[in-house]
Amino acid sequence: MDFLRLPKKDLITFAVFSVVVLTMPIWLQPFGAAYPGLMQKFVIFAILAVGFNILFGLTGYLSFGHAAFLGVGSYTAVWSFKLLTMDAIPALIFAVVMGGVFALAIGYVSLRRSGIYFSILTLAFAQMSYNLAYSVLTPITNGETALQLARTDPRIIDGLFGEAGAGLPSPSLLGANLNGFEAFYLCAVVLLVSFFIAQKIFVSPFGMMLRAIKSNQTRMSYTGFNTRPYALAAFVISGMYAGLAGGLLAITDPLAGAERMQWTASGEIVLMTILGGVGTMIGPVIGAWLIKYLENIFSAFNEGTLHRVFSFLPDGVEEWVVLIASKFVGEGWHLTLGLVFMLVVIFLPGGIMEGVRRLRAAFPSGSSARRNRRNELNPSAAE
Amino acid sequence: MSALEKVNEEGVSISTEATPFFAVSDIHAYYGESYIVQGVSFDIQHSEILALLGRNGAGKTSTLRTLARLDNPSLQKGEIWLDGMPVHRMRAFEASRAGIQLVPEDRRIIQGLTVEENLTLAQVAPGGGWDLDRIYGHFPRLAERRRQEGTTLSGGEQQMLAIARALARDIKLLLLDEPYEGLAPVIVQEIEGILQEIKQLGITTVIVEQNAVAALKLADRAVILDTGEVAYSGSAQEVLDNAELRHEYLAI
Amino acid sequence: MDAILAQLLNGLDKGGAYALIALGLTLVFGTLGVVNFAHGALFMLGAFCAVAFRAFITMETVTIDETQLSPWGSPLEVRTPMAEQWFGEWGAVMVDYSVPISILVAIPVMLLIGIAMERGLIKHFYKRTHAEQILVTFGLAIVLQELVKTFFGPNPWPQPVPADFRGAADVGAWIGLQAGAVTYPLWRLVYLLFSVVVIGAVFAFLRFTTFGMVVRAGMADRETVGLLGINIDRRFTIMFGIAAVVAGLAGVMYTPLLPPNYHLGMDFLVLSFVVVVVGGMGSLPGAVAAGFLLGILQSFASMTQVKALIPGIDQIIIYLVAVIILLVMPRGLLGRRGVMEG
């Protein structure tokens, strides 16, 4: 099939990536992260980062309000659960559509400006969405408590097929319940499809056009070429990715809170992308995983854990090491995050993928040397 | 023609005199990735005026900016010596303190500052030149407009201000970039008069100018650049006399 | 009418704080061209100068009195403030006036912090992209706030208003209205006055001193200033220090209004960026105008009558105004062409 055609190098990337994602429950074990709640977050935020990268990595437009689309996706999905059916498919479709509609509206206005003015416009729209969701839109969003399912929800379509059970229903996929690992694998498959589509976009003529916007917007507008429809298309696509991620969040945990629209959430998406490596395929995913790992696992470390980690040290030394290390884990995980950011930005301006590239350059094995050479020949090929 | 051959054979112009006042030897400079100044060399004696000529994009302005030690283009290789001082090791503000003064192409009158502030600014750093009274004596038009914001002056007046601002510093080497550019013929004459005065003062000068004839009338010697390299170095009069040379490198 | 006047005062008071923070941010952006996401952290560090100073002068000696018992039956701890041991009556005055006095501490401390920050980190980022500047300063902001959390804990540190400035002033009576018609907290008036004075001082410094002239010239055209023999980098370093001092002083004086915690800077960060952008990146008068404008609008939008008209307007007014202004005036109120549009 023509649609499935990709450069060989991208196909290899895709294959390796698929294996890595699908075997998460195995290789995450030694990291203490192989529980469904976190693995779902890993794949969902990877979708978000991949989508954000289509906008930021290709066009250079830095949106500081992307979390708004995530939130819209979540609310939409929960409403789909409440009104129509607990099945995941309509919820996801609606989430993607609503994410796209919101992105179209916000993007249409925001793309009238560029640079930091664009960033501030997107930030302003996202903050307005957040504040409204938190206060006056409470009938739609349930405010601070977050939108949740109730047994008494109408669920029109489900109602046609049978009586509601005694408890709260949970999301399902074509009749099969989606809990823990099932939900993880659903998200993982969605991630792989999204990743593949993003790869297609990166090598398509449309992707080339977006890159051209980034490299020289003014020159393109001098030639009378209108770049805005292209930038808007990229914005809407990345908004749909965010809506999709929001919908998946609601499927793994049917609740939608306003906080996921706050500016800090948008900032987190930016940080994920830059940390991993803007404009690369894999970078944003790695950035997302690193941040989610720090947030969930590092933050749950405590002195007891540290004492066991450092138990091989002599007693007096151990006390000191644990005392110092304890400032960087648990509640202090933000300190680690801040330091990691600073170090990466200072020493690896291209993000973690830049580090990987440098390592390869430093230890050129046969295959990677070949790969480097190919990269030089075709610099635009996605990593 | 003989001078041309000399350059072509040896790649550098040869000065017969001992220890020149200002010496540029084999400088290479880049704007980011692009290689703009590709090994330029020339000398100037004290009080001499050198016209730096060439077509658009030949690297004239870049050479001047390199000599003034601005960050862009960045000097990657080569040496610049002014009166025994290693200018190539300096940053722009140090070069200025050493006596190199660039009057930039678009004058660069500073927005938001009055005429007088533009002049005072030149005297903040060590190495001041003419005081305000002397400047106003020479440039009565600037004296009239001393309280006006510098960027509201006419083009000619801005050029005067730019030159006056340079004179407010202690100049050993003056670098003039397109002093006549965009000015009406009447104003050009006026600026010419000022430059003649400067010549009388015996200030060593490098002048870059599209209007080659005007520059050559002022200059003692000429250097012609072509795609970042020295294509000719010799007396100004010779260029004026040699139609072939002018045609090939200056398109006039 | 009285209600409107009171609300206007409140808007000015908020605007003063916004303008002060935005002013420092704009100084850094205008001079160094650096988007400093750590600016909020400087505000927070200033506030903690006041906290630390007060903690220092209120240090207590603790002795255990075995003869007495605490309410839950442990031996009673007896605490004596050290300041009073050292300075006698002056100690009590110092404790009472700890917030204004800590300005004296904050100025050198913030100047040093600012200069160290610029020399140690920011200067390496002049030629990097704005995105990288944002990221590295954001990282720095996180590190700074977490360090403060390590030393001062997560909870807010209330700072008292000096006794002479407690309570409300009858502003209405001052301007000839009925007594009690318009009252406003005295310390908030002090803060407003303080912000006006600091803003005025910064502008006067830039307008009337040679140093200020050089800095203005450098903001307009850094390269040409270098051509005139001026080492502009060094002056900009000092400006960064001054911007840090302005942010720090804003923080010190704010502490009695809102007990500072480690998170204070982040809470003001987005707001201050909106103010700066609405004012026009790099424009000092723009930042001040936008600060007061947004403060006043926010205050009026919180009035019940306005909220009844447009529900939720108090929550979004700042962002709504930002959107409208940016769409109508592409570079903000007083921004220059070509700045930060790439």
Place this chain on the structure above:
Amino acid sequence: MSFKKRGISRRSVMKTGLAGILATGVSPMMFSRGAWGQEFCNAPTGDTVTLGFNVPLTGAYADEGADELRAFELAVEHLNGEGDGGMIPTFSSDTLTGNGILGKRVEFVTGDTQTQSDAARDSARRMVERDGAVMISGGSSSGVAIAVQGLCQEMGVIFMAALTHSNDTTGKDKRRYGFRHFFNAYQTGVGLGPQLGAAYGPDRRAYHLTADYTWGWTTEESVMAATEAQGWETVETVRTPVGAGDFSQYITPVLNSGADVLILNHYGFDGINSLTQAVQFGLKDRQANGKDFKIVLPLVSDLMAAGAGDAMQEVYGTSNWYWSLQDEGSKAFTASFGAKYGQPPSQAAHTSYVQTLLYADAVERAGTFYPPEVIRALEDYEFDGLGNGPTLYRGSDHQCFKDVYVVQGKAEPSNQFDLLEVVNTASRDSVTYDPAIFGGELGPYDPGMC
């Protein structure tokens, strides 16, 4: 902080590595959920049982969260037979003997809810899915409590809510797996109304500032009803965002509104900030309608009183509990807590401690950790000796019924902890209501499977 030392997940992976994981039996749940294997979610199999304490360590209620953690740690200590036993000897039930729960040593994991529903659910899921917690406790925001309670219902893990005061927690959002010992906004209104009427007279005009979420709304509603029953008029109700910090733009309009009482439906740092700012506006020294202006803080804790300082003096509010109460349980708990931490416990600490003990006792009485049995043991359970006098855990809505204390900020505190005074007690009968008025349904007993 010392409480962390034992707060380890028995499945903590850093300790054991892959081999350890396989050994502790987590790995079978990798591919099939059936291999979760036991009859219910996280059935304790070894010689320990893990409880999850999910409290706000950041945000507007961080003070309360930190105190809750102290209490949880103390409760675990007492359950395991360490320390002086606290309220265990005064508790009317005698099943707790200091050998853990059902002979299993109690361990615990902690998490930060950040006072946000999303973060709280993430944290709770980690405790249940990774750390194997069999019960979750915590709260400090009704929004968070309701969100986590919903999650616990789905997962089949019992949620012993700590500090949550909204009517909705055991009203329209009640859950079979959620239990609340703390009182609620309705009871605050019933307790506070008569006191305000008696102290300030019947002819008053009240202005409400209300935290914009479930707790604020229900508190506003309940206090409004109770004060209007005293003949008061409500001038205005204004919603303010949680964590606003500076409330001055909302306080300024109060001055010229014609109101003579300001009711602050704020809690935690929001309550501290709005109260001190209102006092800075001179409201306490103000005259309106020929009367002295008054400020009321419907829900007060001693942590807030400490944060607000002088501003709290003579302000009325209600409390679930206060450390200076003189019954045996309260005295024992205060002594135990004070000896360990050098300060008296707050009401948040008290309810957290009590909830932990009540859960442990219910498991002992049920003889199993199987949630439906534990739930039945708690429903309609009557007990005493935990600080609030005779108390009923009502089965129809999982709300505790006990006396409600009306408190007032002391004008002249005798020491830095003696900030509140219990001025009145509303009897358990007077604050008991018909569960039907708030609606909601509890849902099934069936255990979810994580």
